[in-house]
Amino acid sequence: MNFRLIVSTVLVLLLTACSGQAFAASPPTETLTPLPPPTETATVTPTPSLTPTFTASPSPTTTRVVQGPDAVVVPILLYHRIAVSPIGSQYYVPPEKFEAQMKLLHDWEYTVIPVELLVRAIQEGAALPPRPIIITFDDGDLSVYNTAFPIMQKYGLTGVVYIVGNYMNTEGYMSAEQIKELAAAGWEVGSHSRSHRELTKLPPAVQREEIVQARQDLQEATGAPVLTFAYPYGLMNNAVGSYVHFAGYIAAMGLGFTSDQGKSNLYWLQRRDVKGQYDLEQFAAFLPWQGDPAFLPSATPAASHTPVPSFTPSP
Numbered sequence: 001m002n003f004r005l006i007v008s009t010v011l012v013l014l015l016t017a018c019s020g021q022a023f024a025a026s027p028p029t030e031t032l033t034p035l036p037p038p039t040e041t042a043t044v045t046p047t048p049s050l051t052p053t054f055t056a057s058p059s060p061t062t063t064r065v066v067q068g069p070d071a072v073v074v075p076i077l078l079y080h081r082i083a084v085s086p087i088g089s090q091y092y093v094p095p096e097k098f099e100a101q102m103k104l105l106h107d108w109e110y111t112v113i114p115v116e117l118l119v120r121a122i123q124e125g126a127a128l129p130p131r132p133i134i135i136t137f138d139d140g141d142l143s144v145y146n147t148a149f150p151i152m153q154k155y156g157l158t159g160v161v162y163i164v165g166n167y168m169n170t171e172g173y174m175s176a177e178q179i180k181e182l183a184a185a186g187w188e189v190g191s192h193s194r195s196h197r198e199l200t201k202l203p204p205a206v207q208r209e210e211i212v213q214a215r216q217d218l219q220e221a222t223g224a225p226v227l228t229f230a231y232p233y234g235l236m237n238n239a240v241g242s243y244v245h246f247a248g249y250i251a252a253m254g255l256g257f258t259s260d261q262g263k264s265n266l267y268w269l270q271r272r273d274v275k276g277q278y279d280l281e282q283f284a285a286f287l288p289w290q291g292d293p294a295f296l297p298s299a300t301p302a303a304s305h306t307p308v309p310s311f312t313p314s315p
Contacts, residue, residue: 011306064127072121073288074113075259076134078271082147093153099151101274101283103132105117106155114188115160115228115269119251129290135159135269136253138192138230145178149185160187162192162230163255165214168221176221183224190228190253191215198233200242211243228252231297241267259288 061201067073085092093101111129118134120126135152137144140163152159161182167173174182183189193199194214199207211229219226227250231240234255244267256270272286280296 018156022233034231053220063130065130067128067132068121068125068314069123070262072118072128072261074118074121074128074132074261074289075137075286076253076261076269076271078253078255079135079137079144079148080139081141081143082151083141083143085276088276090277091275091276091280095151097149097276097280099154100280101181102108102151102155102157104156104280104284104291104295105287107295108287108289110287110289112158115190115251118261118269119266122261122263124298136230138162139164139196140174140179140192141246142172142174142178144216149182149187151204153185158187158287160188160190160228162190163218163219163222164192164196164232165194165217167196168218178225179222181269183222188228189222189226190230191226191249192230193217193232196232198235199231202234204239207239207243210296211240212247213246215249236268257286257296259286 024037054203078100079093080091081089081093082095082098083092084094088113108131110131110133112135113128113132115134117126117128117134121128134156137148137159140161144159144161148159151199159182161179162172163174163179168179169175179189191211193210193216194217195210197206197210199210202210215226215229218224229244229247229249229251236244236252241252249267250270252267253271254265254268255273257272258270261269274283281298284290284296
């Protein structure tokens with residue numbers, strides 16, 4: 001581990017007000033019963049109610065570029081709610097801003113890839129589109145289904161929804177049927193714990209329910225494979241990380257300010273939190289590849305590119 005990697009990790013944790021401890025290799029102290037491996041394909045019958053209406057221009061290139069193993073450049077965006085906030089919360093992105101961001105990704109020829117493909121590139125190398133990206137949504141807010149879903153279909157994009165198990169089928173959040181529809185339309189489903197509590201402060205038995213049992217329950221409810229986990233509040237420690245490994249997740253989402261992913265942060269993939277106050281130039285500034293400035297309302301901003309953080313998961 002070099003000095004630049006250490007500095008990057010410290011800055012990420014300070015800026016996001018996260019106090020999670022570094023991930024170590026020791027397993028949980030209780031005796032655990034192994035789970036079956038994650039299902040590779042969803043059992044949902046594809047019946048999306050929406051169809052893309054956007055005519056691609058310019059046409060994206062089909063040339064793929066091998067990235068990895070280890071060092072891979074893939075930006076991961078994080079959203080929570082696509083709506084106008086009644087209190088000015090940064091976790092709400094207004095629909096018109098969100099659509100402008102998705103249109104820019106399309107116009108600049110970004111291509112959504114599944115998290116599984118990113119993991120494969122990190123572990124063994126894989127051919128990726130020239131400008132790969134992953135778009136994630138935490139919590140399972142109803143606005144993702146009602147607003148983000150049709151906008152993203154318009155521009156030929158899909159996302160990953162990280163569902164809080166106890167929020168599903170409650171007021172203001174997506175139902176299991178709506179999540180199934182997203183999965184049928186090509187979206188991925190991940191776990192964001194059972195109740196969105198601060199996992200680092202819970203006893204082992206409760207951590208297990210929040211991480212291990214939550215995955216099983218979500219797969220049963222939606223019929224979709226649940227292959228990845230997102231830490232509530234971006235907080236984790238040794239015990240939490242051990243349960244994420246034990247549960248069979250192939251990767252986990254953290255927080256950060258870089259598009260650089262690698263083996264050292266496979267269980268703390270760097271995600272950029274898109275805040276509601278960002279204008280289109282600010283959004284574009286942290287994309288690793290810039291496109292034609294004609295698609296921006298003003299001059300093209302400089303790209304932001306920082307080193308891979310020094311997160312080390314258990315073997």
